[in-house]
Amino acid sequence: MYEYRAPRRDFQFVIHEVLEAERVLAGLGRGEINRELIDGILEEAARFTETVTSPLNWQGDWEGPVLRDGEVAAPAAFKAAYQQFCRDGWAGMAADPAFGGQGLPAVAHIAVGEMLCGSAMAWRMASGLSEGAVLAVTRHGSEALKQQYLEKLVTGAFTGTMCLTEPQAGTDLGILRTRAAPAADGSYLVNGTKIFISWGDHDMAENILHLVLARLPDAVAGTKGLSLFLVPKRIDGRANGVRCESIEHKMGIHGSPTCVLSFADAKGWIVGNPGGGLACMFTMMNHARLGVGLQGLGLSERALQAGVRYAFDRLQGRSARGPVAKEQNADPIIVHADVRRMVLTQKALTEGQRLLAYYTYMLQDIEELAPEAADREHAGTLVALLVPIVKSLLTDTAMEVTSLAVQVHGGAGFIRETGAEQYLRDAKIACIYEGTNGIQALDLLGRKVLHTGGASVKLLVAEIAKTLGADLPDALKPWALSVKAGVEEWAALTRLVGERVQKDPEELGAAAVDYLNFAGYVVVGWCWLRMALVASAALAGPTPERAFYEGKLAAARLYFERLLPRTQGYAAAVRAGAGTLPTLRPEHFAA
Ligand SMILES: Cc1cc2nc3c(=O)[nH]c(=O)nc-3n(C[C@H](O)[C@H](O)[C@H](O)COP(=O)(O)OP(=O)(O)OC[C@H]3O[C@@H](n4cnc5c(N)ncnc54)[C@H](O)[C@@H]3O)c2cc1C
Numbered sequence: 001m002y003e004y005r006a007p008r009r010d011f012q013f014v015i016h017e018v019l020e021a022e023r024v025l026a027g028l029g030r031g032e033i034n035r036e037l038i039d040g041i042l043e044e045a046a047r048f049t050e051t052v053t054s055p056l057n058w059q060g061d062w063e064g065p066v067l068r069d070g071e072v073a074a075p076a077a078f079k080a081a082y083q084q085f086c087r088d089g090w091a092g093m094a095a096d097p098a099f100g101g102q103g104l105p106a107v108a109h110i111a112v113g114e115m116l117c118g119s120a121m122a123w124r125m126a127s128g129l130s131e132g133a134v135l136a137v138t139r140h141g142s143e144a145l146k147q148q149y150l151e152k153l154v155t156g157a158f159t160g161t162m163c164l165t166e167p168q169a170g171t172d173l174g175i176l177r178t179r180a181a182p183a184a185d186g187s188y189l190v191n192g193t194k195i196f197i198s199w200g201d202h203d204m205a206e207n208i209l210h211l212v213l214a215r216l217p218d219a220v221a222g223t224k225g226l227s228l229f230l231v232p233k234r235i236d237g238r239a240n241g242v243r244c245e246s247i248e249h250k251m252g253i254h255g256s257p258t259c260v261l262s263f264a265d266a267k268g269w270i271v272g273n274p275g276g277g278l279a280c281m282f283t284m285m286n287h288a289r290l291g292v293g294l295q296g297l298g299l300s301e302r303a304l305q306a307g308v309r310y311a312f313d314r315l316q317g318r319s320a321r322g323p324v325a326k327e328q329n330a331d332p333i334i335v336h337a338d339v340r341r342m343v344l345t346q347k348a349l350t351e352g353q354r355l356l357a358y359y360t361y362m363l364q365d366i367e368e369l370a371p372e373a374a375d376r377e378h379a380g381t382l383v384a385l386l387v388p389i390v391k392s393l394l395t396d397t398a399m400e401v402t403s404l405a406v407q408v409h410g411g412a413g414f415i416r417e418t419g420a421e422q423y424l425r426d427a428k429i430a431c432i433y434e435g436t437n438g439i440q441a442l443d444l445l446g447r448k449v450l451h452t453g454g455a456s457v458k459l460l461v462a463e464i465a466k467t468l469g470a471d472l473p474d475a476l477k478p479w480a481l482s483v484k485a486g487v488e489e490w491a492a493l494t495r496l497v498g499e500r501v502q503k504d505p506e507e508l509g510a511a512a513v514d515y516l517n518f519a520g521y522v523v524v525g526w527c528w529l530r531m532a533l534v535a536s537a538a539l540a541g542p543t544p545e546r547a548f549y550e551g552k553l554a555a556a557r558l559y560f561e562r563l564l565p566r567t568q569g570y571a572a573a574v575r576a577g578a579g580t581l582p583t584l585r586p587e588h589f590a591a
Helices: 006-019 020-027 035-063 076-087 106-140 143-155 277-313 337-369 373-408 410-414 418-429 437-452 453-470 472-503 506-540 545-564 568-574
Strands: 067-068 071-073 158-163 179-182 188-198 207-215 226-232 242-247 258-271
Touching: 006 020, 006 035, 006 106, 006 337, 006 506, 006 545, 020 106, 020 258, 020 277, 020 337, 035 106, 035 179, 035 418, 035 545, 067 242, 071 242, 071 418, 071 472, 076 106, 106 143, 106 158, 106 188, 106 207, 106 226, 106 258, 106 277, 106 337, 106 453, 143 158, 143 226, 143 545, 158 188, 158 277, 158 410, 158 453, 188 226, 188 337, 207 258, 207 277, 226 277, 277 337, 277 373, 337 373, 337 545, 373 410, 373 418, 373 437, 373 453, 410 418, 437 453, 437 472, 437 506, 453 472, 472 545, 506 545, 506 568
Parallel strands: 158 207, 179 207
Antiparallel strands: 067 071, 179 188, 188 258, 207 226, 226 258, 242 258
16 A cells, blocks of 8 residues: 655646746735745645545545444544644635634645645545635625634634535435524524535534525525525534434445434524525535545545556566566566556646646636736636536546556555555545536536637637747647647537527537536646646756656647547537437336
8 A cells, every 4th residue: 555645846846837826926916925835835735644644544444434322433543633634724724814714825725635635535525624614604604603603613623514415405406405494593493304414423623513505484496495504513512403313334435424414403593695595505615616626636646656656566577678677577567558558647637637726726816816807707707617627527537547546556456455446436426526527517518608608618718829829849739739629629519519509408418528528638638738838948958857847748748649539539429419318218228
């Protein structure tokens, strides 16, 4: 089993050399967040995740939480690590300093999030959910709620949950049944059952604040009748009618308790306006969707590391060009072209998508901090377009990259002790929660693209055009042409689907997933072009890091030659249209 190593150099490459975060932050009035400060944060977080959280990954997987008398005990090592996490100040990186946070822009702490996910995803979920709760209470909570709870949440003394799902209502939140009745003192009494609630109960923090979607007595049907309530597990130290009835036995993320929670006259307070619950929840969900994308990225990074390290350790067979390790009776498997294909594919997917994710987070900073309203709006439109792509592409890719890690390990990969199979099991849930990847694709194509008449795609294409119009070295020109062709095809597919959807709404769902994958691969192609430009410039001068930059160009080449062509398959699927999908009947599946 390999422990996690933080990819410090790659973080610096993406944040400083490609995104030029220091310059962008200075333009946003945050010049004090300079390269030295960001590198200091990266180094501290790398140490913490390599030594404290990385071992939690397998410990939590083997041990899991335990439910006794309605109370959940987290895996033994989790609590001490969580307390250290809070003591060291990692809990409130993004939050408002007025409530104990550090107010860091996203681009300065995003890599910390990735390291936490990559080193111990199940454990990280507890603090990740709390960050979403901080956002929801900060943006929508009353002053009284903020004064009472925000500092506790920000500092990690309390954790937060997201309580949406019910047995009959997962994707379709419009049919939620949980009820909230107003009480005389301005609070509400919440009754109902929520299922699949991550970190719904545990013993790592003093208290848990549940953010619960429920209906008021006079609420209209559907999602417009949903309101959001903050329901503490304990009030003034006493139990508050929230009970964990059971915890799920799952495929992965074993360290994270997934709870069935019953609410029986549990006292809570409304967050935001009556009927505005879903809008408030979306504040959390957008944060959570990018966060789930980061989970995929973190797992891909860990699986890449495991693949590479095993490929250099394991001795089997001889290189096709003759023995390499002549002193041994076999060569390391990295000599074989197919093993190189696997690990380079892992690298090209992981590192290309890292830039996509970090770029999206930096756009969030621009959306929040840019002095000009037009710049804020521009960045916000791009973020809205990219969120479903980041969530879906990075998590589907994590399935591929973690599966490749198992494959590189051969039979050992299928055995629990090597750790590789855990990454694959853990990765699957990220494709499902926070809106399944199918729903992300509908969101992208329906709400973000067609609903805006394709305007949001045009904004992103204008950004891509800036790179295509740059003074490119000859070696990169064919790659730039591939990106250009992808962008043109993307516009054509958007027009085609738009026309078809006018005639038959079923065409939207039939095209959505392939459309998202097409767009995602093209955008990651742009990311690789940007990275190749920086790497080529570095290699044109004297650099002590030739191998690092050559590795970038090798991964870029594999991406353009072997991975970007996947878009042809996605485009063909989109062009095929709904075809027979709408006419399927149960009898067609008869065995
Ligand atoms: C480990 C784990 C942790 C979770 N944590 C939380 C949590 O903390 N809080 C919380 O509230 N929930 C949580 N969930 C629930 C999770 O968000 C839901 O499982 C998810 O949203 C899907 O809902 P569902 O399971 O009911 O699937 P369904 O909604 O029944 O969907 C089944 C399939 O049908 C597809 N589908 C459904 N509707 C449509 C449609 N309109 N168009 C096209 N396709 C459709 C889906 O994409 C999916 O493939 C968690 C789940 C798990 C397993």
